[in-house]
Amino acid sequence: MSYISSVNTVGSLVGDIRSGGIEAGASLGKKDFLQLLIAQLKHQDPLAPMEDKEFIAQLAQFSVLEEIQGLNGSFLDFIGRDAYYQDMNSAMNLLGWHVKTDSGKEGIVAKAGFKDGFWQVFLEDGTEIHPLEIIETKKVNK
Secondary structure, eight states: OOHHHHHHHHHHHHHHHHHTSSOTTOOOOHHHHHHHHHHHHHTSOTTSOOOHHHHHHHHHHHHHHHHHHHHHHHHHHHHHHHHHHHHHHHHHHTTTEEEEETTSOEEEEEEEEEETTEEEEEETTOOEEOGGGEEEEEEOOO
16 A cells, blocks of 8 residues: 555545544444455555555454454443342342331332342332332341
């Protein structure tokens, strides 16, 4: 790829950013990477085309990017499941305990369940409480 083609490609990207075509600070994705690669191939100097090594290196970078994105997705799934089980564990551990909330609700936790996307605890009188509302707990001796 010639120096002038590289400058033109980068210049058009800068122009896109300034004109609002690409949001400043936005990250580039797979589609953007492939568009840049295609633009490089289209605008390369036919007398001095991109070397195989350079092309292979860019494809390897693309492959690494895809793998990192896959790992990131897996990691986020893991964190989500971990948070779910931590919330479940917190709710289950409150069974049989006397709890008090910041809004004044209080009573003994009779059951726990998953409702509306969150783990909830339910008092003996049926009052529903999100565990994050609880400000005080006390073990009940039965």
